[in-house]
Amino acid sequence: MILPALLLIPFLYIILAILIKSKKVKTWLSFAFSLINLGFAIWVMAQVFEAGMIKTQMGSWPAPFGITLVADRFSAFMLLVSALVFAVVTLYSIQSVDTARIKNGYFLFAHGILMGVNGSFLAGDLFNLYVWFEVMLMGSFILISFGGERAQLEGAIKYLILNLISSFFFVAGIGILYGKMGTLNMADLSQKIAQSGDVLSQLSPAMVLIVVGFAIKGALFPFFFWLPASYHTPPPAVTALFAGLLTKVGIYSLIRIYTLFLYHSTSFWNPVVLWIGILSMVIGVFSASSQYDFRKILSFHIISQLGYVVIGLAFYTVAGLAAAIFFLGHNMISKTNAFLVAGWVHRERQTLNLKVLGDMFKKNTLWGVLFFISAFSLAGLPPLSGFIGKYLVIKAGIESGHINVALVALFVGFFTLFSMVKIWIEVFWKNTPPEVEAPVNTKPLPHGLMISASIILALAIVGMGVFAGPVVNFCEMAASDLLNTELYINFVLK
């Protein structure tokens, strides 16, 4: 019964935040709720660790008829990492986000996102998944648009419309699928698809719609446009939250339906997914290295790094999926932390343009170290989490015979290194260009909570690298569960 709690905690906060007026109470309550959420995520993880999978049939209606919440190892892993990221970003936001936004319900909408994210990771029902996508979209749209400066609104509208298209595709796909299969429960669907045999091809339009829906959410090539168009506009804390959670839900869902539905027609889907992954990796990294805005570089990199996850999925072996899962977790943490540092730079200098920044390492060594850890983790250098992720993907590629794909991933890593070092050199090492007016207020702004938040994530990055053994072990178990579709079907339906 602990699974519904993960939905109720953010829901409760939303209700409380509407009722409570005091800004201070709302703020600290938000942090408290994010910690409770983290606690429950740990609890779920502990239970899943023992049992492998846990489920709740909502309203006690038996499986294909009611809505099932399921947490297998993959879900539990994603829940835990996202709960950590959420708690840390909440802590960071307390200091980083302006009062006006907090007064107008910043934390309320953030908890809306959390509810959507938790729901998506737990949903065992395709339509229910759609509902959680909507919750997430609504929360995120308001966060990205409100308090708007002009550029922000322009980004917001692109974000909204392109994501609505995603929802439209997704729900259309669900409709068609329901018309044919008469069921929405994912395990039931998977079972029935497996039995369908020769009429399988009739399902493909629905599958295309759903996959494209997820690919838009996951910002994969060629559906990523909304991400670089909007991520650099809202306050940095919002970007950090989005970078950590949103696209990952799309990728999570893609992995979920691939292992439940799409694996029946690999001859079509495998090359499609593989190429989506390769092109996302390559185009993301090329675009990133051409940018001169701290956040834009990082945003384009999200696309590139999700490409790694997708090729891991396309390898479709235990090693490949384990690599994909590990990489997802690593990326959520490292990327969020990089954005947290960007937020500090923005706070100090009111700009994120690399050409006018400089001297930040001199200004605060610790923030520099924190960025160094995140950036070099993203670039895949040992002993940080990114290295393990890269190693796992490359190893899985070589083992499954995709040597050329693995080589592409390798050289994408090289260009990633280039753009991360570019940020490091331009923002932290370089002197502020003389023609730029030096910032007058030399007194550092308070950043105690912000830096603590970032330190927590940096420790997680190092921990996931240095003590990768158990994590990878867990990811491998999660991956073999995913490949064993029967296991999931039997567990949910019986």
Add this chain to the structure above:
Amino acid sequence: MIKYLPQLIGFLFIAGLMVPLLYPILKAKLGLFLSLIPLTILIVLFSALAGLTPESLYLLPSSWGLLPEMNFGFRIDGLSLVFGLLISGIGFFIVLYAAWYMSKYERQGHFFTYLMLFMASMIGLVFSDNLLVLFIFWELTSVTSFLLIGFDHHLAKSRQAALQSLLITGLGGLCLLFAVVMIGQVAGTYEISVLIERGIHLGDHPKYRLIFVLLLLAVLTKSAQFPFHFWLPGAMQAPTPVSAYLHSATMVNAGVFLLMRIHPVVGGTMEWKYMLMLTGIITMFLGAFFSMGQRDLKRILAFTTISALGTMVLLIGIDTPQSMKAALVFFIVHGLYKGGLFMVAGIVDKSTGTRDIYLLSKLFKPLPFTSIAAVLALISMAGLPPMLGFIGKELVYDAQIQLPGMSWLLLPLGIGANIMMVAISITIFTEVFNPFGKRDPIKVKYREKDFPWYFLGGPIVLALAGLMLGLMPGMLDTLIANALYAAKNQLLNVNLSLWHGFNDVLLLSLFTVVSGIVVFIFRRSLNVHIGRLIDWFDKYHLPTLFAKGIKIYVDRAYKRTQIIQHGYHRFYLLTFFIVTGLLIVAQVNWDFLSVMPDGGYTPLRINLVLLLVVASLAVIFAVFSRSRLSAILAMGVVGYAVAILYLMYGAIDLAITQFLAETVIMVLFVMVILYLPKFAVLSTRNSRIRDWIISLSIGALVTFVVLHARFINLYEPISVYFIKNSLTMAHGRNIVNVILVDFRALDTLGEITVLTLAAMGVYSLFRFKVKKTKSKKEL
């Protein structure tokens, strides 16, 4: 004692990380304190020498690692000892040297952090028994050397050099990772000891070429071999202690080490021999050649390092027992004299304020001990007796002569390089130290007595070590024999001595020295020609080309990005729909008959038709409308029409939800639209036609797909269950209601949340005024 080596390496890492805490306590004594750690390691390694036999191998397995296959097991054999002794020994003097050299620097603490981490990574690299762990240390040396080279990061030059070195060695690192994973895949293990024990050699494996090329790239980039050599002269932007360390025992020598380490597994093939000999001899010659035309003492030394590395790669490529022995001895020789000479360059720089050899003169007087050390090191560099360098060079010649078939190419270039080395050594001596020179002595800021002992000690001790080993080379026999056993996996008798009797090699040596002196005498006219050649080469100046390459890459990428992420919303939508359409078209079952239901279509109802007409008119109005607001209102009509449709089928709750959602969405849209520019028709006729075609075909496709789906019910829908159980189990007559609040109540909860968020969002958007003043700056 040697079994504590892993702990010591770990301690070195921790010490590096603790520097920020130690620095405020120790201040200027920090360097002296830290030097105790490499000293301890040196002593521990010496203790391992005591029981050394040519075959002995000491393994320190470990169960801890990042992953099970990356366990930090260490191996102590002759090869790792040769490298380890030099790294820790020279490291000890470097830390002492840096303690004074860096004392004027603001961020001394950072420097020592980087240096300690670098040293720890380097020692870890040579002792690790696991190829993946070796890779981890390899990458760490790249990162820490990046930090060291860019230490003076307020200088654009330093940043450029640091970036260059990181990118080039990083590229090699990636290649190494790939090669290592492939080796692990093919051989089934990453443990070097297991690989050697099982006698695995990949020469005949179909993937050998790929593995070898990747390994080669790793070595060439790290060891600054042609055509990747250019990062090394740039790297002298680092503070001098760093240059001294990078060049003598660490970093660039890691590539040489890797070649020897991996030799039993991939070495000895035709690819191995020819590729290494070729790059080695080219690098050896070019390095020596370029060093002739330089004025900056550090720069001269940097190019001679490139030449020396080329020599070692060449020797490993020749791949005879004799050449391997020569490579090992040469590594020791080079480490000793190069470390000393760089430290001398730093002392000279501190003392006079310049490193230009044509400005410096007669330094023997103010810096007597330093000069003696420099002279000994220069003798070693020139390969003259009685220094160890002489033995090294003799072995090199011997190896080159013994090579059948290729010596016609290797000997002339090798001798040529050595002649230039002799000339360079003499030049440095006469210009900088010679007390009997013609030029006036340079003004010195500091004399030797102004420096502390630990600043001067390094070069002197290293020079004396070179001298001692030259006089008693037998001391090295067992160590070299063991190292050879590790590298070649065969037992050889090693006998080093100064005097080999009269033979070809000695004649070649004599010839080299005489020619070197001749070159020295005619150096001025020669330098003119060399200078001209260098100018010509400068057109293809690799660092500039590298920077240019990066710039071209960034510009190109920028243009590409502009094409992809163009900012036109309509084309984004276009892409989405076209790609989705194509994916569906590629898969759909084009059987039009399947669209027809078995029992024909159900008859239409008049009110339904009316509703459809209204909705369709609204759509058409929205398409042709010239105002955004009315278009949105028209779309709202469509939404309400759908709601009425629900009503007509009896789903009241659903209809209400639809009404509400539609309203909120419209409000949100209107709010965003307020901030958009005025509506204008910008599209051309052609683009309109294109849009028409695309939207109509997408519409047709969706219709087809939907019709397709509607009439194939493969399984009994779950709604049958709802109908059956609505009253009996859920106690409700309105099935839609029961579905909404009972069977699928969670969906409803989610939708309620969406509504709540939307309502709060609308409220906030109204209350939260847009700040116009700030936005201008962003744009």
